[in-house]
Amino acid sequence: MKMRINIIDAMAKRGNVFTFDELVKVFNIPRNVLWVILSRLEKQGWVERIEKGKYLIIPLGAEKGEYTVNEFVIGSLLVKPYAIAYWSALHFYGLTEQIPNTVFIQTTVRKKRQNVDIFGVKYKIIKVKGSKFFGIRKEWIEDTQVNITDKEKTIIDCLDKPQYCGGIVEVAKALRSGKFDKGKLLAYANKIENSGVIRRLGFLCEFLGIGIDIPRVETRNYLYLDPTMQKKGGKNAKWHLIVNVDEKILGSLE
Secondary structure (H helix, E strand, C coil), X not given: CHHHHHHHHHHHCCCCEEEHHHHHHHCCCCHHHHHHHHHHHHHCCCEEEEECCEEEEXXXXXXXXXXXXXXXXXXXXXXXXXXXXXXXXXXHCCCCCCCCCEXXXXXXXXXCCCEEEECCEEEEEEECCHHHCCCEEEEEECCEEEEEECHHHHHHHHHHCHHHCCCHHHHHHHHHHCCCCHHHHHHHHHHXXXXXXXXXXXXXXXXXXXXXXXXXXXXXXXXXXXXXXXXXXXXXXXXXXXXXXXXXXXXXXX
């Protein structure tokens, strides 16, 4: 009993969640013995398993199955390396009023399950190339440091993969807010090495009257402004985009 209490106390000092590997580093106890102890702690309602080898500590007075922590904290355990990104980061920074019903997590590794449901919350894990994994900061959430893409990288990621942010209209709202560093945004747009990002950013900045000098892309190919929308629309020759979003909607953004 004393060992179980010691384990809970030691891991609680690190935050509300912990992994089996972290436990092994703290206690000089055989792994098979630790697995047995954790199994008993789970049955007694001291901890709840998030995934294999990943646990949530249940506070005194709370009931197992009725207590959880911030979804970003849980998301931070699901894959390494990671960053809370796309629509989730947009909402975190107040760049969209829409509340996503999924937590979007960016990583550079392949995870067997890209879609998971934990404690009633949906998580979407998106793998990107290592060259696209940058612009990440740490934020304190419920006594835990969580990786999250910064504002500028969030906007660029959403231009790169609009399907993970609710579409181009949500990106336009973020740009209209003006809550970002223009120089950093342009640098990130070039660094991500996707001409579609440059073209979408150039079109939106021009349409919204945002003063950023976006270089034109030399190409003959056209792509959709918003790949999540209908596959038809007028062509914009300057940015080589098929504008398949109603410009009246973009023009009426607050």
